[in-house]
Amino acid sequence: MKKILRMTLIIMIFIGMVACNKDVVKEKEEPLKEENVVKVEDAEKLFKGYCTELYTIKDPSHPPTFDEIADNIKGYVSEDRFKAQIADRRYEIPELVAKELNKSIEVLGVNLEEQSVNDNGTID
Template identity: 35%
Template sequence: MKKILGLFIFLIIGVIATACSNETIKTKDVEKFVKEYKSEQYNLKDPANLPTGIEIGDKVKQYLSIDAFDKLNANRVFQIAPDFVKKTNKTIELEDVILEKEKENEDGTIDYNYTLKLKVSDKQSSEVIEKKGQISVSNDDGLKITRNWEDNVKIENVAI
């Protein structure tokens, strides 16, 4: 009887430990995480002193899985915002990220749809544009973006 009780307690402790180690991803935490990531990618306030796509990639690398970073970097995604600012002489600032949970995948990642609200300004005016995208997030060793895709939006015939 003592052996069975001991085994039962050991089993309960194991289940609790396993449940605690596989933390669920909270949308609130993901939203904060994505805002930090997108701020690094899009906050470009000085057209005369722009970072390169490589410099932006270095800043955002910590938010991305290795595969996601490699794909985005190969597609020169981090160069889009600096090119836009350079061609239009306007600044960009992330105002908000609206995140909508799409689905939980069997591999533990969660897919989200999002809308970025980007403030595009020059010395005379500003406008807030919306840019839609999709993102997948895992929580293996802290939050990591495993997939990121965005629509292109054109302003003055220049994509952002």
């Protein structure tokens, strides 16, 4: 009897997962709404601001701290991405490189290149 209940539960969980997965796929197939379209220039501006805040170290002997860099980046990424980057200690990298090389770091430019166009009109 326990085996039958376990198998039934496993099958129900599997069916639920498949059904949820199909809904996600259907969402992704819908065309992109015009109000959600981001211009390439706006994306470049946002990304350049993010890179500038993350990688610019003017004085390698007194670089911004991890917390200062994290505070500057907060407005550029989603809350989930921010938490993941905090956990990865990603904001420590520029500080460590600048100190190790004893050189300032400056972002000179950012170029975004189209990799592919998806079926829903989004661009990677």
